[in-house]
Amino acid sequence: MNSVSSPFITRRKFLLAAASIAASAPIRPALALATGEHRIRVAPGQARLTGPDGPRTPVWAYDGTVPGPTLRLRQGQPARIVVENGLDEDTTVHWHGIRLANAMDGVPGLTQPPIRPGENFLYEFTPPDAGTFWYHPHADSLVQLGRGLAGALIVEEAEPVAVDRELLWLLQDWRLTKDGQIAAGFGNMMDAAMSGRVGNVVTVNGAPPADLTVKAGERVRLRLANASLARIMALRFEGHRPVIVAIDGQPCDPHEPEGGRLVLAPAMRIDVVLDMQGDPGSRHAVIDDYYDGLAYTLTTLAYDAGAPLRDHPLDAPIRLPGNPLPGPDLAEAERQEIVLQGGMMGGGKLAGIGGMMGMAMPGMNGAAWAINGMSMTGDGHAGMAPQFTLSRGATCRLTMRNETAWWHPMHVHGFSLSVLSRNGSPVPHRQWQDTVLLAPKDTIECAFVADNPGDWMLHCHVADHQMAGLMTVFRVT
Ligand code: C2O
Ligand code: CU
Ligand code: CU
Numbered sequence: 001m002n003s004v005s006s007p008f009i010t011r012r013k014f015l016l017a018a019a020s021i022a023a024s025a026p027i028r029p030a031l032a033l034a035t036g037e038h039r040i041r042v043a044p045g046q047a048r049l050t051g052p053d054g055p056r057t058p059v060w061a062y063d064g065t066v067p068g069p070t071l072r073l074r075q076g077q078p079a080r081i082v083v084e085n086g087l088d089e090d091t092t093v094h095w096h097g098i099r100l101a102n103a104m105d106g107v108p109g110l111t112q113p114p115i116r117p118g119e120n121f122l123y124e125f126t127p128p129d130a131g132t133f134w135y136h137p138h139a140d141s142l143v144q145l146g147r148g149l150a151g152a153l154i155v156e157e158a159e160p161v162a163v164d165r166e167l168l169w170l171l172q173d174w175r176l177t178k179d180g181q182i183a184a185g186f187g188n189m190m191d192a193a194m195s196g197r198v199g200n201v202v203t204v205n206g207a208p209p210a211d212l213t214v215k216a217g218e219r220v221r222l223r224l225a226n227a228s229l230a231r232i233m234a235l236r237f238e239g240h241r242p243v244i245v246a247i248d249g250q251p252c253d254p255h256e257p258e259g260g261r262l263v264l265a266p267a268m269r270i271d272v273v274l275d276m277q278g279d280p281g282s283r284h285a286v287i288d289d290y291y292d293g294l295a296y297t298l299t300t301l302a303y304d305a306g307a308p309l310r311d312h313p314l315d316a317p318i319r320l321p322g323n324p325l326p327g328p329d330l331a332e333a334e335r336q337e338i339v340l341q342g343g344m345m346g347g348g349k350l351a352g353i354g355g356m357m358g359m360a361m362p363g364m365n366g367a368a369w370a371i372n373g374m375s376m377t378g379d380g381h382a383g384m385a386p387q388f389t390l391s392r393g394a395t396c397r398l399t400m401r402n403e404t405a406w407w408h409p410m411h412v413h414g415f416s417l418s419v420l421s422r423n424g425s426p427v428p429h430r431q432w433q434d435t436v437l438l439a440p441k442d443t444i445e446c447a448f449v450a451d452n453p454g455d456w457m458l459h460c461h462v463a464d465h466q467m468a469g470l471m472t473v474f475r476v477t
């Protein structure tokens with residue numbers, strides 16, 4: 001009956017078999033493109049998500065690859081990206097986390113007309129911040145993201161930190177049938193009102209988990225991005241101490257994660273610096289143990305037998321140079337509050353969410369969630385009344401209160417939020433985030449300067465939740 005966790009268990013043997021077949025294959029390196037003008041074609045394609053000998057999975061892909069090509073841009077330098085739509089349905093591209101002009105934000109109906117089948121759209125923007133970002137559609141988001149449309153967008157610092165190697169893991173979660181097809185049933189009420197469409201196969205850069213060969217003593221910068229529809233991850237690096245240097249692309253005070261677990265909800269990114277302090281020839285698992293009883297090995301750090309690169313960890317600084325984020329003026333801040341409502345409660349009942357664009361009875365119109373009593377479903381569209389309006393340049397102090405029994409990674413377009421407190425306790429390490437994970441009943445306080453005019457989305461990044469009403473819009477004039 002529960003379509004979320006049981007396929008995972010039954011598929012486990014299959015997963016393990018697939019992983020061992022591919023154990024010797026290196027994790028596929030990311031494609032790199034030069035800066036300047038890019039073209040990306042969106043079209044149906046095929047992928048081998050369980051390894052080279054596994055079944056072919058029909059997917060939707062950017063430039064024929066899953067994930068799409070990694071775009072590398074330079075901070076402060078203009079980029080032009082032409083997107084061609086080769087699908088049979090409308091699409092757009094949203095540059096998640098990039099602070100850009102509203103017209104380039106990729107929300108169909110709200111910031112641009114949808115890109116119709118056979119048509120192109122030119123995105124032009126100059127990324128102000130260096131960091132790890134990503135891109136994905138904002139049309140039919142649940143299905144398009146769930147069929148594979150996602151790619152990493154890296155904005156390079158003028159002066160990167162000194163490391164021996166840089167790695168990127170773009171993580172995706174798939175719900176596959178036994179014969180490797182993407183399972184039907186997108187948007188069913190069970191997923192929508194509960195944890196979203198959690199899948200049964202996780203890929204790293206489009207391939208099944210495999211060993212990662214490392215050298216003793218090397219220092220790696222690892223960029224992690226969770227492009228899953230709904231799967232939350234908590235990564236533990238056995239025998240290692242990753243240091244977080246950036247969250248959602250924005251540098252923070254370098255720190256080790258609480259309990260040694262890197263928690264990555266959908267759409268979140270974390271950059272870590274990892275000193276490979278294991279012994280030559282040793283092996284160390286990287287485990288995702290977010291869901292109780294469903295831990296699995298994402299990858300294994302496999303040390304080669306060679307002598308360590310160096311005796312002591314590098315002592316070069318790992319703090320990233322700051323980005324030009326406007327500092328909130330808390331004394332003069334305008335306060336706004338959003339309350340997350342709805343979802344399944346104990347006993348299989350939907351929490352009441354009735355409201356303006358909601359419905360009289362929960363469960364109608366596909367709405368299962370609401371923000372301040374309003375359910376805005378789908379991908380965002382024209383005619384949405386803004387939840388609140390801010391005047392340009394004002395500091396907004398935003399409280400987000402989760403009244404539901406579920407976890408929600410809440411995402412704001414166009415801005416990075418300075419996260420001030422969680423349940424009344426100050427958040428350390430000067431974190432800026434565009435996607436903040438709220439546990440059930442959590443209250444988060446954050447602040448940002450409304451320096452960018454336009455209508456901007458604010459929604460849960462569990463795609464089912466977004467589609468089913470956990471979304472709103474705010475205006476900066
Ligand atoms: Cu990745 Cu509306 O966002
Ligand atoms: Cu976004
Ligand atoms: Cu949610």
